[in-house]
Amino acid sequence: MNRFFPARPQGAELRWGVLGATAYISGHLLPAIAATDGCAVAAVASRPRHHARALEVAKPYGATAHQDYAALIADPDLDVVYIALPNTDHVEWTVRALAAGKHVLVEKPMAMSEEGVGRIEQAADAASRLAMEAFMYRCHPQQQRAAALLASDAVGELRLVRAAFAFEIPSGSGNIRLDAALGGGATWDVGCYAIDVPQLFFGRAPDRVGARFFRRTGLAVETSATGWMDFGGGRAAVLDYSIDYGPRAWYELQGTRGTITVHNAWAMAGENGVVTVRTADGVRTETVPADNHYQGQVAAFARAVAEGRPTPCPLVDSRRAARVGAALVRSAAAGGAAVATADGLDGPTPAVTVPA
Incomplete structure (x- = not known):
């Protein structure tokens, strides 16, 4: 079902944090966020052993490079977290980000079981935040x-x-x-x-x-x-x-x-x-x-957050998938x-x- 929550103040910038510092992130996602009106790349995180890569990916945007995923989730200056981690990590980190008060756009598959999507749905309800599966196509x-x-x-x-x-x-x-x-x-x-x-x-x-x-x-x-x-x-x-x-x-x-x-x-x-x-x-x-x-995906999600309305890829679709x-x-x-x-x-x- 669709989720509703208070709209953001008119004109407020949406600050994005990204879990994952891969070539996919640096080549596709971060440029898309930076090019979208009202959105800014604010933070990137990697596993501790890959912190140098996070620093490299964050630098062009003047973004913070966090030492680990938990530090980014706890960052009070972020509004949205994009999760681009291995499939087995999607549910855990989506739920954690929602509980920390962030909206979440998560790479497909959102979960590898309907129960996993159900956990995300419950966390989104409890936090009054949006979660959406990233079907960019x-x-x-x-x-x-x-x-x-x-x-x-x-x-x-x-x-x-x-x-x-x-x-x-x-x-x-x-x-x-x-x-x-x-x-x-x-x-x-x-x-x-x-x-x-x-x-x-x-x-x-x-x-x-x-x-x-x-x-x-x-x-x-x-x-x-x-x-x-x-x-x-x-x-x-x-x-x-x-x-x-x-x-x-x-x-x-x-x-x-x-x-x-x-x-x-x-x-x-x-x-x-x-x-x-x-x-x-x-x-x-x-x-x-x-x-x-x-x-287009970043802009659509940002509009849903800004206007307090359903996302273009609702959780019911993710449960079915x-x-x-x-x-x-x-x-x-x-x-x-x-x-x-x-x-x-x-x-x-x-x-x-x-x-x-």
Whole structure:
């Protein structure tokens, strides 16, 4: 459900702290915060052994480089904390930041279980603060254009979503996504996007899902996957995602009279979006002007904080994403058997069921 809280005073600057000092943070997130009106990069934190990296990342913004995560969380001058830590740390540090009176934007997956998102939801309620999962791709205008085309009946009733997300992570790279102990694997990384897209456009969780996982030699995590979602009434989704190959960030909305294709959901700043509509009347391709979806995400969250209104990625979506992701993991462990994922939000995911 949506969370409401007192709006910030008009014109007050929103001061951001970031947990994590990776290349991703320095290359994408910090510039997006700094470029957003009313926002400032105020602090960065790393683990103590990486403090030199935090100093390096913070310097261009005149930001404080905290010695550890707890010090940043305790900083009274911060309004928002962005959490870009290993997946296994997301729930703990989100809850801690909320309890310290900060709003939180947390990298996907917000949690790897519905129970984890529930803990965050309770902490956000108790602190009267916002928490949001960072699905930056949702904030690119090409997604809004695809939704508008679907709503305009351009291709008829939505029946099937195809979603493919992939990029290569080499073995031996030391990347945390290859480490099972840190919540690695394709499902909880690129798979998050493939899981989100069908639920975003159908507006609900599927009734059941299934998956097959593939593991690269020498690794303990799945590195590629294929899956399906059944939304009932002849509506479905087909997924494939991987950290073995890529890059791909493509999805298609199949309607009763045609298709809407978004060719690159990860379109970066300076890269136009491309959307194709194909029906019996012909094919037309639209160019969506380039936009920075990281900055769009920061701006959207900042508006929600400033105006005391719901976020563009509500916690109900995060609960569904966590439930469905966990169900895909369980299905793969059961050899691809169907797992029920009813849209109710008031109980645990049912046990593995036998496919019809």
